[in-house]
Amino acid sequence: MNRFFFGIFPYLCLAVFVVGHIWRYRYDKFGWTTRSSQLYEDKLLRIGSPLFHFGMLGVVGGHILGLLIPQSWTDKIGLSRHAYHVLALAGGIPAGVAAVVGLIILVYRRRTTGPVFSATTVNDKVMYVVLGAVIVLGIWNTIAGSWLQFGGEYNYRDGVSPWFRSIFEMRPDVDLMAAAPWGFKIHAVLAFLLFAMWPFTRLVHVFSAPVGYLNRPYVVYRSRDARARGPQVRTPQGTWDKPGVKN
């Protein structure tokens, strides 16, 4: 059981995640969008969407810190475990709460605003349930494990984090995860399930985060025969340059 969920299932999900994205990008560039419903309803979205998205950015940042950076590294730079915990809670709780509150507002909006609800597909609904469960379990783990410390403190950086890294070393350490509390186990399994669903949902828009905008000339020129010669983005000299070059 543990062997399947923490030794095999992650690989299945990651494989689907990678291949699925390549497939979707190849076959469905037209469907690759945020599918925004702002046109239907603005006021709740104005509060809920930034709350949720910025909260999620914080949550993802926290996971990178907690899962990818080994405990020994933070020990080395002289960050005590207690200090790390305080830091993680100080960043994690607000981000998590923002994401949850945002999600509640967004789901409420989706359910109560007629046009938004009718634009919601089954695909969306399943994704929201899994996403919501992952987030709620994550918050619960933070509160129960690190803050209130039900059933003793669980240091996930001794258990979950090394296991997560061991997946990418192709030597999944199932025993580490088998010893983790139930909350962490379910959170991990559902998170991998979410990764597997990712390429087939609107979540793909995450990979379109337009960071390139910061370093692009304002006006894009393209030749009519772009397809023959491959995509080209060019600016006639003297008009808009990249930021910082001239304008």
Place this chain on the structure above:
Amino acid sequence: MRVMAQLAMVMNLDKCIGCHTCSVTCKQAWTNRTGMEYVWFNNVETRPGLGYPRRWQDQAEWEGGWVRKANGRLTLAAGGRMKKLLNIFSNPKLPSIDDYYEPWTYDYETLLNSPQQQQFPVARPLSLISGKPMNVTWSANWDDDLGGAREYGPKDPMIKGIEDKVKFEFEQTFMFYLPRICEHCLNPACAASCPSGAIYKRSEDGIVLVDQERCRGWRMCISGCPYKKVYFNHKTGKAEKCTFCYPRVEVGIPTVCSETCVGRLRYIGLMLYDADAVLDAASVENDQDLFAAQRGVFLDPEDPAVQREAERAGIPGDWIEAARKSPVKRLIMDYQVALPLHPEYRTMPMVWYIPPLSPVVDVVKETGHDAESQANLFAAIDTLRIPVEYLANLFTAGDVAPVNEVLKKLAAMRSYMRDINLGRDGNADIPATVGMGEEEMYEMFRLLAIAKYADRYVIPTAHAEQAHALEELATDCAVSEYGGGQSAAFGEGSGRGGLTPVAVENLRVLKETQTADSLEELPGENPLRGRVNLLNWDGKGMPDGIFPGDKTGTPQ
């Protein structure tokens, strides 16, 4: 100097009768789809009025277009790149569906299925957004022909500063129609606002297009465009806009809105411009200088130096020739009677307008004076603050001098042509008062009043050697390669067989059929060659070619 070519349009507002044929045919051709019910790539507004979407000109509210910073550089009015990205999760300036209007249909079935009854059955309006019955309270043209002007007229953003002068009592007011399409700007704010880089300006003809495969639905273009001419398809989650009917103009036929214009008020032609000069011209300090600055960017295609440079920039010879014959160039540069719409947005729009003289003529007529007399018209133009100031707010950032100049040219043409039409000799003094020669004035009259199809639309075709690449580029999508018929797994139009692409070939076939005298004369490869035109068929007998041929092409 870097010469670029731009397809541009001029509309002669005096001739617009507000029939909305352009809007309807455009909608039938381009936005007659789910998700686009509320969208009009072409719309006709009654001015004064709110426009579509409501109060789109109020940039203090919408923050569209560019603004000039203290250091003389341009920045997007809604903020630079960083601010745009920080607002990406919820665009604070996006118009809501109510600012356009909630589209609806009628429950026609109740009319057809109604049992015999005393009362006449009623088809209730149903919202196309929610599917529920709704009360229709606004539309793209609710204030058409000054309907409800006493309520809506004073809210027109262009009335600002002249509120005390504009009367909305029916007998005292003035009005004209303003047809609007995308401006295909030289300095497009929509393209600059797009975080994904999906909106681009075609380097060959300057048409601004949305690449449907690169658009990710961030919605920044919709608020970035000060003319509010980029729309959000709420089913596919992508931005769509007027394409200047690129599949048509590429084969040399005018846009749908121009082709079907009843008043024949639209002109299409090429403008050559200096791309190096665009940014400086868009950055001049004074808003009222922008219009002249933009005119300064255009190049004279008769100038041999310009022709040489154009050739060096890879512009084909027949395009340079078309630029020389361009009716748009004549109206903008030679006669100088066309003005840009809202140059103060600093986007360098490329759909220009000849302001209407008719409100002035109407006033003179109502006073009982001779409305064809140059002296009367000139006096009226000089003394009437309305509509001149209103027109200046639309076309010259409030500067009345250029508007006066144009109206006087139109007034002079009117008086000069009266003499000619009455069989008298033309009075050379009249054109001279507006700095024109007799012949020039007559040529202008011909172009404005009686120009033929080929004179109004001078559209060079895209080159045949590019034809393969042209086909199905740009606003269509790669899914066209995979056939159709499967369900949209990830939302409207996604997955295999999403949208039906635009085929250049169909239009070419259509054009050949339209211009040939009989179907027998069509070129061999035209599938309609040898077929029967059913509109001419009397229903008797079975002529050859009434049914399509088998796969080998021989008619049955």
